[in-house]
Amino acid sequence: MNPLEPDRATRSEWADQVLATTDAFIAGLSDAPASNLPTADHWRDWLDEAPPEDGTALPDLLARIGVAASRAVETAGPGYLAYFPAGGLYSSVLGETLAQTLNRFTGVVGMAPELVAMEHGLLRWFGRQFGLPSDAGGVVTTGASVATLTALHTARESRLRWPDESATMYVTAQTHHCVAKAARITGFTADQIRTVPMDGELRMDIDAAEAMIARDRRAGRRPFWIVGTAGSTSTGTIDPLSAVGELARREGLWFHVDAAYGGGFILTERGREALSGIETADSIVFDPHKSMFLPYGTGVLLVRDRQELVAAHSADGDYLQDLLDDPEIPDFSDLGPELTRASRGLRMWLPLHLHGVDRFRSELDEKLDLARWAYEELSADPNLEVLLRPDLTVLVVRARAGEDATRLMFEEVNATGRIFVSSTQVDGVFTIRLCVLSHRTHRDRVEEAVAIVRDAGDRTKVAVALD
Numbered sequence: 172m173n174p175l176e177p178d179r180a181t182r183s184e185w186a187d188q189v190l191a192t193t194d195a196f197i198a199g200l201s202d203a204p205a206s207n208l209p210t211a212d213h214w215r216d217w218l219d220e221a222p223p224e225d226g227t228a229l230p231d232l233l234a235r236i237g238v239a240a241s242r243a244v245e246t247a248g249p250g251y252l253a254y255f256p257a258g259g260l261y262s263s264v265l266g267e268t269l270a271q272t273l274n275r276f277t278g279v280v281g282m283a284p285e286l287v288a289m290e291h292g293l294l295r296w297f298g299r300q301f302g303l304p305s306d307a308g309g310v311v312t313t314g315a316s317v318a319t320l321t322a323l324h325t326a327r328e329s330r331l332r333w334p335d336e337s338a339t340m341y342v343t344a345q346t347h348h349c350v351a352k353a354a355r356i357t358g359f360t361a362d363q364i365r366t367v368p369m370d371g372e373l374r375m376d377i378d379a380a381e382a383m384i385a386r387d388r389r390a391g392r393r394p395f396w397i398v399g400t401a402g403s404t405s406t407g408t409i410d411p412l413s414a415v416g417e418l419a420r421r422e423g424l425w426f427h428v429d430a431a432y433g434g435g436f437i438l439t440e441r442g443r444e445a446l447s448g449i450e451t452a453d454s455i456v457f458d459p460h461k462s463m464f465l466p467y468g469t470g471v472l473l474v475r476d477r478q479e480l481v482a483a484h485s486a487d488g489d490y491l492q493d494l495l496d497d498p499e500i501p502d503f504s505d506l507g508p509e510l511t512r513a514s515r516g517l518r519m520w521l522p523l524h525l526h527g528v529d530r531f532r533s534e535l536d537e538k539l540d541l542a543r544w545a546y547e548e549l550s551a552d553p554n555l556e557v558l559l560r561p562d563l564t565v566l567v568v569r570a571r572a573g574e575d576a577t578r579l580m581f582e583e584v585n586a587t588g589r590i591f592v593s594s595t596q597v598d599g600v601f602t603i604r605l606c607v608l609s610h611r612t613h614r615d616r617v618e619e620a621v622a623i624v625r626d627a628g629d630r631t632k633v634a635v636a637l638d
């Protein structure tokens with residue numbers, strides 16, 4: 172039963188069974204609870220599990236997978252407004268299915284030149300969207316964290332002679348923690364990371380950065396890297412990218428832009444305006460599994476001068492001697508830490524070609540409109556305080572009745588099961604955070620979300636007053 176190479180009939184049968192499962196899943200998304208985390212320790216059962224000696228019928232396994240997946244936060248549904256939603260485009264799933272079935276080796280160009288070129292073409296197109304020069308290059312990773320690590324390693328190889336204890340990098344308190352993690356992995360110590368103060372809108376204070384860099388130079392340090400965030404994780408705020416870029420150029424620093432969340436918005440006119448200055452970056456990371464609605468597992472690194480990526484990563488082995496070398500389409504294995512990889516481009520290429528770029532543009536524009544609308548609605552509520560006008564699609568909200576009321580509100584909002592939001596700290600105070608980003612989230616659910624938040628604000632005000 173269940174051979175490793177199933178015949179045609181078995182393939183169809185399995186595919187039908189999987190499709191029935193995924194179709195039922197997608198059909199159920201709009202009514203599924205926004206969160207259904209296990210209350211009992213169901214997950215413990217999985218820890219001691221071992222696969223059986225003899226196979227199991229696929230439907231039984233699909234049922235078990237379905238149950239396990241259902242006891243989770245509904246990250247694929249329209250009510251998911253926490254962290255960074257991306258519902259997971261079905262067309263991308265199909266692209267990934269093709270990539271895995273064709274199983275082409277794309278680590279080196281000589282094994283599948285056209286699929287490798289297709290991915291390079293996509294990266295070049297992304298580079299043009301961000302305004303990078305034509306000799307920019309990049310690599311598709313599993314997410315922004317790995318892309319950031321690759322970027323920092325590249326910058327370090329390009330600008331420093333390692334080890335260099337005098338080197339310093341500049342971030343703000345809003346910079347994503349993957350930067351500190353990348354610094355740790357690449358061997359920097361915590362005191363080599365400088366936290367630049369921010370202005371009242373949580374954007375990098377450029378004068379403060381300049382003063383810090385000057386002070387560090389006087390102290391014999393070697394400032395070399397500065398990060399501008401294009402849509403912070405906590406509040407969605409965009410740093411003044413043009414000013415950071417100018418400062419970096421004046422000071423000879425590598426300018427890294429973390430556009431993990433904001434990057435996709437470059438396709439829209441408003442996004443292009445908001446991200447202006449990103450074209451001066453030495454490296455950019457962005458996450459198609461955020462603002463391009465892809466399923467999890469897709470990040471992109473773009474580097475202004477592709478040669479720097481190659482210089483930082485190229486390696487060779489005798490066993491690779493048969494393979495084609497082409498300067499125009501470098502091996503992906505020379506642009507990052509990985510060798511063996513499937514076609515990671517197809518999961519982006521297929522959706523972009525199937526739907527067309529304009530479909531993404533209008534969908535992202537819709538999210539910008541929805542976030543702005545929700546901002547106006549919530550700001551008008553006397554019980555609520557919306558802290559910042561959204562640069563993109565993240566809203567940060569508090570109860571005017573105080574922090575306890577905000578915590579209570581947070582619990583009540585998520586207890587509705589219709590939406591799921593997350594929280595953050597702004598100036599050390601508990602704050603509710605909503606992000607409109609899923610391709611499955613439309614006006615109806617955002618209206619419902621606004622009503623839920625207002626209602627919770629109303630009730631918690633009363634509850635706190637009675638306390």
Ligand SMILES: *Cc1c(COP(=O)(O)O)cnc(C)c1O
Pocket residue numbers: 255313314315316317347349400402403404429430431432458470
């Ligand atoms: C999500 C995020 C990251 C990390 O990206 P992963 O894809 O989760 O590795 C980095 N920076 C910002 C601003 C993010 O929002």
